[in-house]
Amino acid sequence: DQQVKQNSPSLSVQEGRISILNCDYTNSMFDYFLWYKKYPAEGPTFLISISSIKDKNEDGRFTVFLNKSAKHLSLHIVPSQPGDSAVYFCAASATNTGNQFYFGTGTSLTVIP
Amino acid sequence: NAGVMQNPRHLVRRRGQEARLRCSPMKGHSHVYWYRQLPEEGLKFMVYLQKENIIDESGMPKERFSAEFPKEGPSILRIQQVVRGDSAAYFCASSFLSSGRGYEQYFGPGTRLTVT
Numbered sequence: 383d384q385q386v387k388q389n390s391p392s393l394s395v396q397e398g399r400i401s402i403l404n405c406d407y408t409n410s411m412f413d414y415f416l417w418y419k420k421y422p423a424e425g426p427t428f429l430i431s432i433s434s435i436k437d438k439n440e441d442g443r444f445t446v447f448l449n450k451s452a453k454h455l456s457l458h459i460v461p462s463q464p465g466d467s468a469v470y471f472c473a474a475s476a477t478n479t480g481n482q483f484y485f486g487t488g489t490s491l492t493v494i495p
Numbered sequence: 496n497a498g499v500m501q502n503p504r505h506l507v508r509r510r511g512q513e514a515r516l517r518c519s520p521m522k523g524h525s526h527v528y529w530y531r532q533l534p535e536e537g538l539k540f541m542v543y544l545q546k547e548n549i550i551d552e553s554g555m556p557k558e559r560f561s562a563e564f565p566k567e568g569p570s571i572l573r574i575q576q577v578v579r580g581d582s583a584a585y586f587c588a589s590s591f592l593s594s595g596r597g598y599e600q601y602f603g604p605g606t607r608l609t610v611t
Contacts, residue, residue, distance in 0.1 A: 386537070416599060425499070425586050425602030426538070471537060482551060483600065485530075485538040 385409045386474050388486035396494050401459040403489050405472035408453065412474040416483070417446060417457045420469045429470075430457070462493045497522065499589050499603035500569075507609045508577050516572040516606045520589030527570045528588040528600055529562060538586060544570060577610045584608075 387406045395401045403417075413434040418426035432439040432446045432455070439446050445458045459466055469490045473483040500519040508514050520527050525545055530538040540554040544564035555562065559577075564570040574581055584607050588600035 384537075388537075418602075423604070425501075425588075425604045428599040428601065431599060473538075482540045482543065482553070483528075483538075484540070487535070487537040 384487070385412075386472060386484045386486040388470075388472060388489050390489050391487070392490040392492070394492045394494060395462045397464055398461045401457075401462045401466065401491055401493065403457040403459075403470050403472075403491065405455045405457075405486055406453060407455075407474050407484075409474070409476060409484075410453065411476040412484075413477055414475045415446070415448060415455050416473045417444075418471045418473060418485075419466075420471060420488070426471055459491075462491075464493045464495050467491055467493050499524075499587055499601055501585075501587050501603035501606050503606060504604060505607050505609070507611060509611055510578055511576050514574040514577050514581070514608055514610075516574075516585050516587075516608070518570040518572070518587030518589075518603060520570070520587075521591075521601055524589035524591050524601070526590045526592070527564050528590075529570075529572050530586045530588065532584045532586065532605075534583070541572070574608075577608070579610045582608055582610045 385408050416431040417429040419429045420426040430441050430444050432448050437448050448455045469488045471488045472486045475483050527544045529541040532538050542555050542562045543551040559575045561573045584605045586605045587603045590600045
C-alpha cells in the first residue's frame with residue numbers, strides 16, 4: 383500500500399522556468415513532510431520540509447506547498463537550473479507512527495539548458 | 496564533518512550466502528534507520544535503531560533479515576541466505592534526534608546488493 387504517491391515519474395523543464403513536482407498522500411495522520419533530492423549513485427539529500435501547521439515553506443529557490451484538505455503537496459523550484467536535474471522524493475511521517483518516513487516513488491527532473 | 500558512511504558501496508553475493516551491510520552514522524547522531532529501494536520503487540523503511548536497541552522493525556522481513564547497532568562500531572544490516580529478490584539498494588540514514596517530530600534524516604550513499 384503506497385501511502386505517498388508521486389504520479390509523474392519524470393518531468394522536463396527549460397532552464398530558468400518553474401519546476402513543479404507533485405505528491406499525494408492517503409494517510410490523514412501524516413503531519414510532517416519532506417522533499418529529498420537524489421543524484422545517481424548517491425544517497426538522498428534533504429531539501430526542504432513542512433509541518434502540517436503550515437501551508438507554505440520557502441527556502442531560496444525552493445518552496446513547498448501543503449494542501450491538507452486535498453492531501454497534496456508540491457515542490458516549486460524557481461528558477462530551475464541544470465544542476466537541479468535529479469530524482470526528487472517526497473516523504474511523510476506521522477507522530478503516532480514514530481520515526482518511520484514513507485517515501486514516494488520519485489520524480490526524475492531534467493532541466494534543459 | 497563526515498556524513499553518513501556506508502560500506503561496501505557494492506556487494507555481490509551468490510544465492511544462499513550472507514550479506515553484511517555497514518553504516519556509520521554522522522558524528523553525534525544516535526538514531527539509525529535502514530531503507531531499501533527496489534528497482535522502480537521508492538524507499539521502503541525497514542528498521543529504526545538506537546544504540547543497542549531496536550526501536551521499530553515493522554518494515555523488516557520476518558525471516559533472514561536482522562539489524563543491530565552496538566554500543567561501539569557501526570550499525571549492521573545482515574541478510575542471511577540471500578535470494579535474487581534481495582537485490583536492491585540499501586540506504587542507511589541517521590538523525591540527531593528522533594525524526595518525525597521536525598528532525599530530518601541524513602542519508603548515506605547506499606550499498607547496492609546484487610544477488611547472482
